[in-house]
Amino acid sequence: MTKHIIVNSKTIDILAVLMLISTIVLIGTSRLRVSIWAYAIRSFLLTFVSGLIAYFSGIYHIFIDTGISLVLKVIIIPGFLFYIVDKTKVKTEVRSIISYPLSLVISCGLILIAYYATQSIIKSETIFMRHCLPVSLAMILLGFFVMVIRRRSITQILGLLAMEDGVFFAALSTCYGMPLLVELGIFFDIFLSVIIMGISVYNIKTFRVKHIPK
Numbered sequence: 001m002t003k004h005i006i007v008n009s010k011t012i013d014i015l016a017v018l019m020l021i022s023t024i025v026l027i028g029t030s031r032l033r034v035s036i037w038a039y040a041i042r043s044f045l046l047t048f049v050s051g052l053i054a055y056f057s058g059i060y061h062i063f064i065d066t067g068i069s070l071v072l073k074v075i076i077i078p079g080f081l082f083y084i085v086d087k088t089k090v091k092t093e094v095r096s097i098i099s100y101p102l103s104l105v106i107s108c109g110l111i112l113i114a115y116y117a118t119q120s121i122i123k124s125e126t127i128f129m130r131h132c133l134p135v136s137l138a139m140i141l142l143g144f145f146v147m148v149i150r151r152r153s154i155t156q157i158l159g160l161l162a163m164e165d166g167v168f169f170a171a172l173s174t175c176y177g178m179p180l181l182v183e184l185g186i187f188f189d190i191f192l193s194v195i196i197m198g199i200s201v202y203n204i205k206t207f208r209v210k211h212i213p214k
Helices: 009-028 032-057 060-088 100-117 132-149 153-175 180-211
Strands: none
Touching: 009 032, 009 100, 009 132, 009 153, 032 060, 032 153, 060 153, 100 132, 132 153
């Protein structure tokens, strides 16, 4: 028997829209610290949604996912990215393939595509929140878009994290999360990817400062 969640769907719909807005901020700003804060806020909102679903569903592994997400995605990863930004002294994203206004226009188009592509799915009774799946797909598309148009490695990391958040949110909204071992593996892979990419950014910046004359 399918277990249904008894929770105010409007509350989670509002949180989903707020997560989408925080992802759009990532595209619309050139300041790296603002981008990292937007990621931290989105991660907190996603963790809050996960906690609500865990509480009302009683599924134990979602509680574990919520705790790991709170520690890893709200505290450790943003803190590490802030550390890299401070060490490299790079405050803004100065290299982008297309302009920021055009990026926002394309982002709106990607959001419309996400809603259109999921219309037939969200009519199913198994989807318990109206905006969750479209927002999840939109976050994945926007994260991939960020990775394509931005040249700064830290911003590309944030794009990858946006895609991961979209996948996690889609799993929560459609089937109450993936199996625990799968989710733990994804968390571990994302954490290692951020650490490796962050260290690479720091080493490249240090090499340029030491070896490239001004």
